[in-house]
Amino acid sequence: MTGRSTVPGGHAASPVPGQFTLVLHSHLPWLAHHGRWPVGEEWLYQSWAASYLPVVEVLRTLAAEGRSHLLSLGITPVLAAQLDDPHCLAGMHHWLGNWQLRADEAAMAGNVALGRHEHRLAAAALAEFERHWRHGAAPVWRTLIDAETIELLGGPLAHPFQPLLDPRLRQFQLVEGLADARHRWGRTPTGIWAPECGYTPGMEVGYAAAGVTHFMVDGPALRGDTTLGRPVRDSDVVAFGRDLQVSYRVWSPKSGYPGHGAYRDFHHYDHATGLKPARVTGKTVAGPDKAPYDPELAAAAVARDVDDFVRTVRERLISESERIGRPALVVAAFDTELFGHWWHEGPQWLAQVLRALPEAGVTVGTLADARTRGYLGEPVPLADSSWGSGKDWRVWAGEQVRDLVELNDDIVRLSLDTVDKMRAAQGGAPGLRDRVADQLLREAILTVSSDWAFMVSKDSAAGYARDRAHRHAHAVREIATAVGAGQLAKARQLAAGWGAADGLFPGVDARRLTSAGSVPSATGAVSAAAPGPGSAIAGHGPGPADPGSAAEGLA
Numbered sequence: 001m002t003g004r005s006t007v008p009g010g011h012a013a014s015p016v017p018g019q020f021t022l023v024l025h026s027h028l029p030w031l032a033h034h035g036r037w038p039v040g041e042e043w044l045y046q047s048w049a050a051s052y053l054p055v056v057e058v059l060r061t062l063a064a065e066g067r068s069h070l071l072s073l074g075i076t077p078v079l080a081a082q083l084d085d086p087h088c089l090a091g092m093h094h095w096l097g098n099w100q101l102r103a104d105e106a107a108m109a110g111n112v113a114l115g116r117h118e119h120r121l122a123a124a125a126l127a128e129f130e131r132h133w134r135h136g137a138a139p140v141w142r143t144l145i146d147a148e149t150i151e152l153l154g155g156p157l158a159h160p161f162q163p164l165l166d167p168r169l170r171q172f173q174l175v176e177g178l179a180d181a182r183h184r185w186g187r188t189p190t191g192i193w194a195p196e197c198g199y200t201p202g203m204e205v206g207y208a209a210a211g212v213t214h215f216m217v218d219g220p221a222l223r224g225d226t227t228l229g230r231p232v233r234d235s236d237v238v239a240f241g242r243d244l245q246v247s248y249r250v251w252s253p254k255s256g257y258p259g260h261g262a263y264r265d266f267h268h269y270d271h272a273t274g275l276k277p278a279r280v281t282g283k284t285v286a287g288p289d290k291a292p293y294d295p296e297l298a299a300a301a302v303a304r305d306v307d308d309f310v311r312t313v314r315e316r317l318i319s320e321s322e323r324i325g326r327p328a329l330v331v332a333a334f335d336t337e338l339f340g341h342w343w344h345e346g347p348q349w350l351a352q353v354l355r356a357l358p359e360a361g362v363t364v365g366t367l368a369d370a371r372t373r374g375y376l377g378e379p380v381p382l383a384d385s386s387w388g389s390g391k392d393w394r395v396w397a398g399e400q401v402r403d404l405v406e407l408n409d410d411i412v413r414l415s416l417d418t419v420d421k422m423r424a425a426q427g428g429a430p431g432l433r434d435r436v437a438d439q440l441l442r443e444a445i446l447t448v449s450s451d452w453a454f455m456v457s458k459d460s461a462a463g464y465a466r467d468r469a470h471r472h473a474h475a476v477r478e479i480a481t482a483v484g485a486g487q488l489a490k491a492r493q494l495a496a497g498w499g500a501a502d503g504l505f506p507g508v509d510a511r512r513l514t515s516a517g518s519v520p521s522a523t524g525a526v527s528a529a530a531p532g533p534g535s536a537i538a539g540h541g542p543g544p545a546d547p548g549s550a551a552e553g554l555a
Helices: 042-062 077-083 086-108 112-133 138-146 167-185 204-209 244-250 293-324 348-358 367-372 399-423 435-445 449-458 460-483 488-501
Strands: 019-026 071-075 148-153 214-218 239-241 329-335
Touching: 019 042, 019 239, 019 293, 019 348, 019 367, 042 077, 042 086, 042 112, 042 348, 071 293, 077 086, 077 138, 077 167, 086 112, 112 138, 112 449, 138 167, 148 167, 148 367, 167 204, 167 399, 167 435, 204 348, 214 367, 239 329, 239 367, 244 293, 244 329, 293 329, 329 367, 329 399, 399 449, 399 460, 435 460, 435 488, 449 460, 460 488
Parallel strands: 019 071, 019 329, 071 148, 214 239
Antiparallel strands: none
């Protein structure tokens, strides 16, 4: 890097030991053809416009400055599928144009400052989309991957909570998810963001068999000692833990930068245009009483929070390196959707932080860099864990979602049994591809998405989540019933009909599902874990520390 090395406040910086790694997890469930507002495709388009477009622009700009190995970026296959889907691409283009019109409406209605600000953002987003994204996101991500701007993290197809999933379907989703990444980007990820950071002993065996060398867990899974990656049990697969002391400076259930009074308020809308006209203002200020958004005030807050974060990372690296007697690793990890969708100013903060850290003497690298550079400690007997409330499994296996756990078990069992019977009817040989079997697996995979249980547990669009789970479960039952009755023509017709709405992952091929008893895993049957020790901390997608509203909890 070029330029004078400084720390916040303008003083000359000396290099600090260790490495800082930023990890972003990009994920939305399959939303195409499943509603628009208030939950559905609108959620996809909002996140695309507010997060994915500006975050990529930040990374592209930094890459043009000669910077590389900036962060580890997880993109779930189910999100990647939507960002490449023709229906979603057309819908996004329309949405961006509509955003620009809504900005003009706000200006004509008298809110000139808001209208001008939003018009500038919408026009820039529309130009960016038409220039780089119009024919799919795969080339956008691939450019960053090939330039080594980022390390790509992969994952299972549709973001299941893996510890609760039948080992056969778990391994199928993982292997197919990695293959999907290679198909889109020409690279097979060796690192993954395990959905919800969920883990149960034995999963590392399946990871190793799939070629995964490292994955993310939350800090408490490593008993808070996240300063080194840890090989898991008897494997060479490394678990990297999120440093909560650093991560929570930005994003926590109770505090963090997005709650500052100068930042744009996420929750308060101008209902005529759907735009967000206010700044946070104060913790006890009601929505209608919030002050108008002021970009200049927000920019000053960004600069202050960049300084605070850089100072925090420096101090943490120095103190942890002294504590363990060797250079330490600090990993901060967040949902990508925080940057822009939840926190309007997040992309500005991200760009400034990634410039400021090296200038302050901090070595920035990816998880793969940390593994290569030897930031590894002793093996750890990793136990059941997640990054959800309590750091256990209660969000996805608690009493509030017991019905969904039972539904998932029934549907997975039915789909696998039906595919096995179809295979046996063909004499056990692979035979020709069977679109009915493919769609059975596709619908089962959508049924067990971790998002549905999360949304129910957090009471965030719970009705939509239950409807989605049961809709996909109904598809499995309907197709399986026709197969069981020998009505193969009807089964083909049903599979084709469901495939019109749920045709994601056209490469899903049921012939690649392993036979019962042949999964390369030491897990055996899995069961719901009792809530374990740990703080009651919100997990995937907690809302910002909004001073006036409850978190939406969808991103």
